Amino acid sequence: MIEKISVGLLGLGTVGSGVVQIIEEHQDKLMHQIGCPVEIMKVLVRDTSKKRDVNLAEEKLTTNPDEVLSNPEVDVVIEVMGGVEHTREYILKALKNKKHVVTANKDLMAIHGRELHEEAYKNNCDIFYEASVAGGIPILRGLVEGLASDRIMKMMGIVNGTTNYILTKMSQEGRAYEEVLQEAQQLGYAEADPTSDVEGLDAARKMAILGTLGFSMHLDLEDVSVKGISNITEEDLDYSERLGYTMKLIGIASKTNGNVEVSVQPTLLPVDHPLASVHDVYNAVYVYGEAVGETMFYGPGAGKLPTATAVVSDLVNVMKNMRLGVNGSSIIKPQFEKRLKDASEIYSKYFIRLHVKDEAGVFAELTTVFSNHNVSFEKILQVPFEDKSGLAEIVIVTHTASKQNYDDVMQKLMHLDVVYQVKSNYRVEGE
Template sequence: MGNKISVGLLGFGVVGSGVMQIIENNQAELIHQLGTEVHVKSILVRNPAKSRNVDLDRTRITTDPEIILNDPEIDVIIEVMGGIDEAREHILKAFSAKKHVVTANKDLVALHGPELQEAANQNKCDFFYEASVAGGIPILRGITGGLSADRIQQVMGIVNGTTNYILTKMANEGMPYEDALQEAQELGFAEADPTSDVEGLDAARKMAILGRLAFSTDIELEEVEVSGIKNLALEDLQYGDQLGYTMKLIGFAKCHDKEVEVSVEPTLLSKEHPLADVKNEYNAVYVYGEAVGETMFYGPGAGSLPTATAVMSDVVEVIRNVRLGVNGNIVTEPRFKKELKTPDHRFGQYYLRLHVKDEAGVFSTISSLFHELDISFKRILQNPIKKHEVAEIVLVTHQTSLGNFNKALNQLESLHDVLDVKSYYKVEGDVEHVAGTTETL
């Protein structure tokens, strides 16, 4: 490595332009950190004629990826083009050419991360992807570096800013889901097609990556259980608020006795939980380690410069490794063969809202059903809807297995007096309430 290290950019959208901005504006800091200049030599774009908010030397722009991948002067490839198949092909070619790769591509890493890491190691190259999860929050390096000597037992977080913005508006302003989504789209927090965000798919990809790194095991994307926010009702957010909870789309990754579970689901968080105050488009990841206890990482989960900052942290790490001669030495073998937790081994509290006949003895029947499954109630709210001769019952259980809770749901469906199971959600971080365990509205 001489007085300059050359970088090739694959893609020049929101993140790519942010990377260019940081490199050009922070060159003095980079030279001080690394002892060398960082220079973007070539940039792959789809449309060279497109107007951009960054002034570019047109001689650096190309539509041919081979020019970048085969350039012997380019040491590091930064992939910010998105997509899966084409990006994977380019990265594998980069490794074959002995080039290090930094990517922000969560979809690619979630689906092909282990394969790409193995290819990087075989070619003595670095493969880093800090920006693929939670934008500017240094969560991956926190897990693989700062917490690497600990046994991480749980990672849970708000890892999708779009859904967090929508839920904040619904909870704080009583805004219907459709209106909150539209506002998020107008402000640029949600895509024109928000499916990946609101159905939990984006968060699932990130949780697969987090679980894989936290537990050093081979978690696959299809093993992440996913539920989104499209069908949330304002009533559940309002009842949750009354009971001391706030609704968030939470990603969970847990490991106990080599059994793992990874999921993404709307969750009623106790207002005392550290994640409860994370609002609008912000992300936060809560990590519990056996030795360190509770830690939390918080910050902007997307955006040009926050994500570009994470990309550049990886670039700096690559260059430092070059200077030390330690590139391509990441451990890729899983620490243990995982087993997925069965529902009987997954424990938690649950919120349940029912519509039942407003008649004497109905609640006694429901209570007996839950008692037979060894499920007790922590909170009970009952609200008669007199004009329909219907009562609305809200229950919050004590700790129980998911297996037993699912059995209770199935049996409730068959009860003549239960008109409708309106909703049910996981409850996390609950505490005992001074007011007692039962209330009637």
């Protein structure tokens, strides 16, 4: 019988301190569930002398990774240090040393998930990473276990809190992107270099993980097409609202006839869609299953304690498996080979905002281009400018069309004499 479970921690930043705090404060609940105490044995840090607000004896801190990774007393390694390449090496070493792994690292799992799963499988070890997607929301367990019997057809996620905060403020307060971004940086919701968030890369990593688990198919980060929010204007949000939509940065993963598409892009959703009322830094993942229909998981996407909750819940899972002697049994082996949709298989509605010459016959020319490619209009707004520029603004929402046809239309529009400029274009989902 196991008398105690010992944990090694890689990193003691915000999430790491949260993990220490929860293991300490919830020791009674953990004991009740696993039947033995849990102890933090060693913690890898950069500087052992730094002042920290956690209750840990100084001799538990080390700057030598091997004191965690090769420590015979450590049963489970929790990785909350971030980074990709050296973190990958550490985790591979931990697994080779038969240590179970819990990580909150989406970059690592999106890029090296396949290799790490294989290494874990070889060593009969668990590797869990609930915290890597949507922080405190137990979405990975929901997909893999809660919906175990269903076929997932589509997932749509608000999986980046920074961009959701920015879009919420832009929409609700009519403010410009740059201004709200600065505010988000001051509040600590956006980093000094916000590229990874605002250009959709962070969301893409999470969607690669969700797609891999939801569709049981190894998806690589390169398979995710990405467009960020930095070009969204107040005009776009204003028109969205007038047409009954809310703009969100949405990660979409869909499967049709065995082929999948994964993408991240600013997307218009009807205001009564469950995702449309997810505001500020909150995250949510909407899942459409063949049998279950629509479900949604909502909660905090980041933050010290929410993320630490997901990490320690994974740890509980590992520890229960240790007590039962069944570690490694829940390693996910994909059921399907990767098959990606091509542009003719991706269907959506689109929002397009154009500046065109304000003269007779323009509309007929536009209509011809769209109808030549089998793209039809669902909604149209035409607004002449007051400024004597000789231009008018046209906003179109199309009926559902293939991405192939849509791309062809966009190509043609850009070369059309009567079109002065394509100001913006967005996907429309959820109807």
